[in-house]
Amino acid sequence: MFAVFKRDLVSYFTTPIGYVFMAIFLAINGGLFSLMTLQAGSQSSITGYFSMVTIILAIVIPVLTMKSFSEEKKQKTEQLLLTSPVSIGKIVAGKFLSIYTIFSGTFIFGTLFNFTVYHEFADSLYLWVVEDAKRAGAITKWDVFSHYALSIIGPTIAVLLIGAAFVAIGIFISSLTENQIVSLVGSIAILLCFMFIASFNNLIPFAPVRELLEWLSVYSRYANFLYGIFDPAAIVYYASICFVFLFLTVRVYEKRRWA
Amino acid sequence: MMHYVQDLFIIKCYTVRVKICQPIMGDKLMIKIQNLTKSFGRNIVLNNVSFEIGKGEIVGFLGPNGAGKSTTMNILTGFLSFTEGKIEIDGLDMFNFPNEAKKSIGYLPETPPLYPEMTVTEYLNFVYKLKGCKFDKKKHIEEILEVVKLTDVKDRVIGHLSKGYRQRIGIGQALIGNPKVIILDEPTVGLDPRQVVEIRNLIRTLGLTHTVILSTHILQEVQAVCDRVIVINRGKIVADKRTEDLASAVEGNRRLAVKICGPEKEVTQALRSLPGVYSAECLGNLDADSYSFVIESDSAIDIRKPMFALLARNGWPLIGAEASNVNLEDVFLSLINNTSASNAKKKRGSKKRNAN
Numbered sequence: 201m202f203a204v205f206k207r208d209l210v211s212y213f214t215t216p217i218g219y220v221f222m223a224i225f226l227a228i229n230g231g232l233f234s235l236m237t238l239q240a241g242s243q244s245s246i247t248g249y250f251s252m253v254t255i256i257l258a259i260v261i262p263v264l265t266m267k268s269f270s271e272e273k274k275q276k277t278e279q280l281l282l283t284s285p286v287s288i289g290k291i292v293a294g295k296f297l298s299i300y301t302i303f304s305g306t307f308i309f310g311t312l313f314n315f316t317v318y319h320e321f322a323d324s325l326y327l328w329v330v331e332d333a334k335r336a337g338a339i340t341k342w343d344v345f346s347h348y349a350l351s352i353i354g355p356t357i358a359v360l361l362i363g364a365a366f367v368a369i370g371i372f373i374s375s376l377t378e379n380q381i382v383s384l385v386g387s388i389a390i391l392l393c394f395m396f397i398a399s400f401n402n403l404i405p406f407a408p409v410r411e412l413l414e415w416l417s418v419y420s421r422y423a424n425f426l427y428g429i430f431d432p433a434a435i436v437y438y439a440s441i442c443f444v445f446l447f448l449t450v451r452v453y454e455k456r457r458w459a
Numbered sequence: 460m461m462h463y464v465q466d467l468f469i470i471k472c473y474t475v476r477v478k479i480c481q482p483i484m485g486d487k488l489m490i491k492i493q494n495l496t497k498s499f500g501r502n503i504v505l506n507n508v509s510f511e512i513g514k515g516e517i518v519g520f521l522g523p524n525g526a527g528k529s530t531t532m533n534i535l536t537g538f539l540s541f542t543e544g545k546i547e548i549d550g551l552d553m554f555n556f557p558n559e560a561k562k563s564i565g566y567l568p569e570t571p572p573l574y575p576e577m578t579v580t581e582y583l584n585f586v587y588k589l590k591g592c593k594f595d596k597k598k599h600i601e602e603i604l605e606v607v608k609l610t611d612v613k614d615r616v617i618g619h620l621s622k623g624y625r626q627r628i629g630i631g632q633a634l635i636g637n638p639k640v641i642i643l644d645e646p647t648v649g650l651d652p653r654q655v656v657e658i659r660n661l662i663r664t665l666g667l668t669h670t671v672i673l674s675t676h677i678l679q680e681v682q683a684v685c686d687r688v689i690v691i692n693r694g695k696i697v698a699d700k701r702t703e704d705l706a707s708a709v710e711g712n713r714r715l716a717v718k719i720c721g722p723e724k725e726v727t728q729a730l731r732s733l734p735g736v737y738s739a740e741c742l743g744n745l746d747a748d749s750y751s752f753v754i755e756s757d758s759a760i761d762i763r764k765p766m767f768a769l770l771a772r773n774g775w776p777l778i779g780a781e782a783s784n785v786n787l788e789d790v791f792l793s794l795i796n797n798t799s800a801s802n803a804k805k806k807r808g809s810k811k812r813n814a815n
Contacts, residue, residue: 206588214576214577277572279533280566286589457539
């Protein structure tokens with residue numbers, strides 16, 4: 201497993217894909233953050249940024265996952281992997297971890313910047329409010345800090361988990377085809393479906409369907425985090441999606457052996 | 460000419476090898492396949508195939524395209540599963556202990572499984588880790604680079620190397636971990652003649668310490684390298700013999716290719732009239748003034764002297780003569796034609812029965 205993990209991780213940096221992903225993601229991420237907070241004036245809201253960032257994930261994560269199994273199939277290197285004394289589950293896990301490392305690394309890197317900038321910015325924006333409140337003894341410095349922390353750390357954890365689920369879905373799609381473009385477009389389409397599955401709910405007259413779509417929607421569950429609520433059910437949901445799709449990938453390979 | 464000399468050399472090596480190997484063979488069973496059947500949906504690719512391969516044997520796998528060679532190899536290496544039957548590698552059941560069984564196999568698939576963005580050393584290191592080997596890593600990989608003659612290019616990116624190098628990296632990859640069984644799917648495809656000879660020599664040396672299975676279209680290769688040949692056609696084993704036995708099975712006629720300057724029809728007739736000649740065919744005039752003929756004659760009679768005398772009498776200069784032995788190609792074709800013919804007969808028979 202570690203061998204696959206390391207090879208894949210390195211391959212993202214010996215080919216342009218890793219850099220392309222990082223550049224695009226950090227640029228959009230930073231730009232979006234700046235638009236939603238620093239340049240939004242009185243409309244400034246970190247929640248707005250976090251609600252947008254998942255949509256970007258649905259588009260950029262497939263860039264990382266598109267080649268994971270498609271390329272192995274095309275290059276016939278999967279024969280090496282599958283005839284080596286490593287189980288399919290471990291190969292899938294290795295690939296998942298390598299992609300997830302790149303994604304989470306990039307995201308955390310970007311978030312650290314955002315957090316630092318936001319801290320300074322929010323301080324200057326609300327300085328007089330905070331100072332007044334402090335003087336009145338209503339809040340302490342710790343309260344201010346924990347407010348920032350909650351409004352950032354909660355959604356960050358949620359985004360990291362949504363990312364894991366998306367990576368798993370992308371890997372699954374990639375295992376179905378040997379064409380990277382099909383893998384890329386297919387993954388984007390399916391991830392966007394997962395995001396917006398409940399968006400047209402008010403058009404559906406049938407309540408159980410609405411509830412089902414609401415339940416499936418990645419975005420509906422994510423909303424809680426944006427309001428500062430840490431929702432364990434959502435965490436379990438994201439982890440389950442991740443696990444289910446990795447399991448399906450293993451099944452795809454098992455099935456192909458038997459076909 | 461150079462080729463011929465090299466082939467002779469190979470044959471010499473080969474006979475020496477057989478002598479060395481005989482006590483080893485049969486010592487221990489390395490691969491045991493029983494009633495192996497594989498079907499893709501309704502399409503039966505392998506039908507009740509059984510064979511055993513002993514330690515230190517070099518076995519050639521022959522068959523036309525789509526015969527099931529690659530499928531057999533893919534099943535042996537655990538890439539594909541099988542519908543029915545049993546596979547044991549070094550006493551380990553492939554179905555119940557796939558990972559343990561895979562450890563004793565090195566596999567070179569039809570297309571070498573290479574990552575073009577890695578360097579040769581990086582790639583071999585990766586395979587080393589993937590297989591979970593426990594040797595002195597640096598030394599082991601250097602040895603393999605030495606064996607497949609890749610030391611010069613060890614730090615170059617695989618994507619920039621030519622087909623011959625890639626094939627050798629593929630073989631190197633199969634050798635990592637010093638597996639007991641080495642399975643090579645068409646190992647000499649895309650190599651230049653000198654490399655072909657080198658790889659064949661390599662395979663032979665490997666055969667001294669490993670069990671080697673190789674599939675190929677090239678019959679000379681089997682003749683030059685293998686102890687034993689398994690011919691497979693339409694998912695069934697057609698023949699499973701020692702290489703010499705297989706060749707001698709069809710030997711009987713002598714074949715001679717000659718070039719003669721003279722009138723086509725008369726020469727053909729004159730050649731046919733020679734005692735012991737079964738057939739003489741004109742292949743056309745490839746040079747400006749001579750015709751090429753193929754003469755088949757009884758193996759007991761050497762027709763070269765009487766033929767020369769005959770031609771001299773008629774004043775037709777003989778400008779070239781080359782003996783071509785009956786080779787595996789003939790054996791192969793006759794075996795495959797036999798089975799197709801008998802299959803067709805069976806089909807016809809069953810149709811008749813149905814009609815009745």
